[in-house]
Amino acid sequence: MRNKTTKIALFILSGFFLYSCSVVKRVPEGEHLLEKNNIEVNGESKNDDALKDQLYQQPNSNILGYNLRLHLYNLAKPDADSSYKAWLNRDPERHDFLKKLLSEKQVQRFGKSFVVSGYSNFLKKVGEAPVTIDAVRVRKSANRLLAYYYKQGFFRTKVGYSIDTLGGKKAQINYKVATGKPYVVDSINTYIETPVLDSLYQTTQKNSLIKKNKQYNESDFVEERERIKTYFKNRGAYNFEVNNISYVVDTVNTNYKANVDLIISNETIRNEDTTYAQPFKLYKISQVNIYTKNLADKSQKIDSTSYKGFKIFSTGKLNYRAKALTDPVFILPGEMYADSTRSLTYKYMNNLRIFDYPKIQYVTDSTDVTGESLITNIYLSPWKKFKFIASADVTHSNIQDIGLEGSMGVSIRNVFRGAEILNLTVRGNLGSSSDPDIADRSFFNIQEYGADAKLSFPRIFFPIKTEGIIPKSMIPSTLVSFGISRQQNIGLDKENFSGILNYNWNPKEKVTASMDLFNIQYVRNVNPQNYFNVYNSSYDKLNDIANTYVSAVNPDYFVENTNPNQDRQLIIENGTSAFINEVTDGTIAVSSEDKRSVRSIEERKKRLTENNLIAATNFTYTTSNQENNTDETFFVFKTKIETAGNTLGLLSAITDNGKRSSSGNRTILDVEYSQYVKGEVDFIKHFDLRRGKVLAMRAFFGLALPYGNSNSIPFTRSYFAGGSNDNRAWQSYSLGPGRSGGLNDFNEANLKMAYSAELRFNLFGQLNGAIFGDVGNIWNVFDSQEDPDYTFNGLSSFRDLALGSGFGVRYDFNFFVVRLDLGFKTYDPGRPVNDRWFKQYNFSHTVYNVGINYPF
Incomplete structure (x- = not known):
């Protein structure tokens, strides 16, 4: 045992030694690979991403501690083309042979081919060169740390640094920051040259982001400038810009206090070579013109019409109702100019999907002697009336070859x-x-x-x-x-x-x-009679029970069997239906457990073969704080509530006078209708871990409760587990319900819980990787299913949550992502209690999932 331990230890130490040598393979002599940045602020170690972003040099990227891109770079030859030429020159006969076989030009071009140098160039492109410590960049990083704290009011900050060599051509940088005491805003004085803007500012001064006794922060001043500009431009100040706002901050001999002067200057007018200043004007909209076609086309007559103060122009007959063109316009004649109304108009017009992105222009109304009126011109370029769409695809599934x-x-x-x-x-x-x-x-x-x-x-x-x-x-x-x-x-x-x-x-x-x-x-x-041909697992269960009591079953229910050593096969549909009926009415005596199984098979068959009439009303509410497609720190919250059957229940009472089917359920037009209430909550959260790493999580809960005319949820509105956007260690419909083990061909239920976490990281170029874990299952609750293996039974059922884990790759084509995930059953609740962890955790039982875009 001691020898084994020694060998293992030597193997691990050898691996670490080789790994250490390989990462510094391309580090020049006398230089050091940056292993780590240490930042200490006022004697306390800091690991904030905001601080790390101030540094000009970061250690090479890694995936779970492994420098993949650095290793790819190190595999490349430093100068493959020169090595090839040296290889040729070492043996003149070799050069002459290749020249005779090819040509001198082709021999030289071969040195630039993928086989010789292209492979190394590819590795360098997708890889990452070693980050070696640069003293100049270290000084720049220290200065950026100084500026970072200066902007937060620490005007007396001091930053020092040191470089510690670690051996093996590696080193780390230590930054030490002493911030001192922060400055606090004290007095705030305003100097506004334009009287109308001064009056406007007084109405919004209480909302200022710069407040007395608040620590000085440069971001407050930047955001306050933007806030004031937005406020003014939404109240008529058409020409006002953020550069008309400036600050003077006095910190000389103030005992860590900052005295702020807010200055808003007049409008600067440039007229040829002359520049002068004048007070800002607040503009009103005197007229709104909407142009639906290019009026430069003089071959057609220009037509015009007026509608609720708007003027609409078109070449030829107007193809739109006036209201359809004015409803999306929030810029109204007689109202003050506002940037917000222009933005809303852009958004609404673009949402119509019948025009190109609109063009909105403002010009001064020359008929207003005060010069405080604007004419709005909106130019719309219609898309073609007809658009033909065609698509084709080749598919493959578990049903279709x-x-x-x-x-x-x-x-x-x-x-x-x-x-x-x-x-x-x-x-x-x-x-x-x-x-x-x-x-x-x-x-x-x-x-x-x-x-x-x-x-x-x-x-x-x-x-x-x-x-x-x-x-x-x-x-x-x-x-x-x-x-x-x-x-x-x-x-x-x-x-x-x-x-x-x-x-x-x-x-x-x-x-x-x-x-x-x-x-x-x-x-x-x-074809409901085809049920047992489709759901083979249900047929196999029923057939096994029939063979258990074969002596009591009518031989006519079975296919003629010439081999007495084989189980007999129930005839579909006559034999299966007759056997079920005789078991349920007691004609054939079976055990209570088998009788319950037969009833369960019959109930499932009835539910999946009955016609469904669903009339539902639902409401969905979705909110997100994602700024744009590149924002990777955001959340999405979605909730949905749905009810079905209430309207049909009222119609049934009126039209069919409460007519009921053979099963006792009410019908409308001789069809049983479904009644249920369904609620869902879906929450997605992304964390940007920087440098191409993202932690994405999703939690889902859904519950559908049958009532009134139903004792189960229609198959099309029930839940299933497994698949490329769910628990990826199981195929769609193969997980659950509960600890039943996915015995049916299509497993579904009316309660679902799911949680997924995925760490995404860049491998190289457009290729990304991920490792993930998926937890979840489905159960039956408050419906016709009574088997405890299938139903949710309180806290104890949380032991039935399945855990799948795995890894995958994604290739980003910019407009969509193709992904491949490999899922492994980590905890399988369908197995015996003491035999659930890491069974079938191997590539022979891998579930492959191919999908478009990310799973959440």
């Missing part, structure tokens, strides 16, 4: 002259499957086809006015859509009809609200 998918459609803009958009689409899929359960043995034996119609309005489409509740500043829109599809494949061959009336608006910036007033879906199973 190969599939051809395509769609064709047309987008018609300004359908009713109110900036509406109508989208008409037909879609289809032809697939080939070798599954033995498909009777059709032709090559393309799977097909699905459908059509969709979507009509969008740039306003709330409702019988009564909603402006008081949802003003147009919230950019409201309405979407009416209808869809129909038919599916013919290994499944139950479904027909699907849907209709949605959706409203969407933005209550605040970065907040979105969406409501489906009506979300109607009718799913009809064309």
Whole structure:
């Protein structure tokens, strides 16, 4: 044992020695690789990212402590082309042979090929050169630390530094900062040359970011300048700019106090070679002109019309209702100029999706003798009325060996002259499957086809006015859509009809609200008798039970069997249905456990083969603080509430007089309708760890409760676990419910909990990597399922949370990301209690997930 321990220790020490040597492979003699930056502030060690960002030199990037990019760089030859030439010159006969075989030109070009130098150049490009300590940059870093604290009011800061060599061509830099006592804002005096701006400032002075007795911070002064500029420009000061605001800060002999003078100068006018100053004016909007086409085209007559104070010009007949053009405009005649109204107009116009990005210009109204009026000109360039859309794709799934998918459609803009958009689409899929359960043995034996119609309005489409509740500043829109599809494949061959009336608006910036007033879906199973051909696991369970009591089962229920040593097979559908009926009514005596299993199989079959009529209303609220696509420190919070069946319950009582089906449930037009309430919470949080590293997390909770006319949730509205955007160690529908072990072909339930964390990092170039952990499961609760393995039973069910972990790579194409994740079952609740950790944790049981964009 001692010998083994010694060998292991020697192996580890050898590995560390080789690793240490390899990272300094390209460090020149006399120089040192930067191993670490230590920052000490007032005697306390600091590790703040804001402080590290002040330093001109950072250690080489690493992934979990391993300098991958540095090692890639070190693998490259320093001067591959010169090495090649030296190799040629060492043996003249070699050079002559290659010249005869190729040519002198090709021999020289070979030195620049990928085989000789291209490979090394590639490694240098994707790799990272060793960061060696540069004394000049160290001094610059110290000066930046000095400036960093100076801007925060520490005007007497002192910064020192030292370089400690660590051996093996490595060293670390120690920065020591002594900030001293901070300065505090004392007196604040204002000097505003323009009287109207002085009056405006008095109304907003209480909101100033610069306050007496507050520690001096340069960022407060920068943000206060921007705040004042925004305030003035939203109240008529059209020509006002941030450079009209300046400060004078006195700190001489003030005992750590800063006396601030705020100065707002007059407007500077430049007229040819003459420059002079004059007081700022507050402008009003005297006229708003909207141009819908290029008026430079003199071949067409210019037409004009007036509507609620707006003037609308067009070449030829106006193709839009006046209201459709004026509703998105927030710049109103007679009101003060405001930057905010221009921004809202840009946003609303762009949201219409029928014009190019609008152009808004302001010119002085020459008819106003006071010179305090502006004319607004809005230029709109319409898109083409018709846009044809076509797409095609080749697909593969666990059902289809190969599939051809395509769609064709047309987008018609300004359908009713109110900036509406109508989208008409037909879609289809032809697939080939070798599954033995498909009777059709032709090559393309799977097909699905459908059509969709979507009509969008740039306003709330409702019988009564909603402006008081949802003003147009919230950019409201309405979407009416209808869809129909038919599916013919290994499944139950479904027909699907849907209709949605959706409203969407933005209550605040970065907040979105969406409501489906009506979300109607009718799913009809064309071949319910094919159930046991599709759900093989249910059939196998039922068949095993039938073979347990084979002597009591009518032989006619089985397929004729010529081999007495093999289990007999129930006939689908006659044999399976007859056996289930005789077990449930007691004709065939079975154990209580087997009877419960048969009933469970029958309930699941009934639920998945029954036609569904769902009429739901839902509301979704989403908020985020993400600034832009490059912002990696943000959160997204989304919550949704949905109810279904209440309206249909009322209609059923009126139209069918409370008519009920054979199962006792109420119907409308002879179809049982679903009733449930469903709530979801989804939270995503990203942390920017700097230098290409991001920690992303997601938490999800969803619960759907059946009531009234339902004792379970429709399959299309239930939850499943597993897949590329969920727990990646399990395939879709293969996890849960609870600790059941995913025994069914398609496992679903009405309660779901999920949590995922993913560390993302750059490998090199556009290639990124990730390591992740996914926790979650689904359960049945308050529905028809009673098996404790499937149901949520309080705190004890948290032991049924599955844990998957793994790693993946992503390639960023800028406009989308392609990713591959490898998931491993780390904790499997479907296994026995003492046999759940790290079973099947190997590449032979890896679950591969391919997806577009990040999972959350």
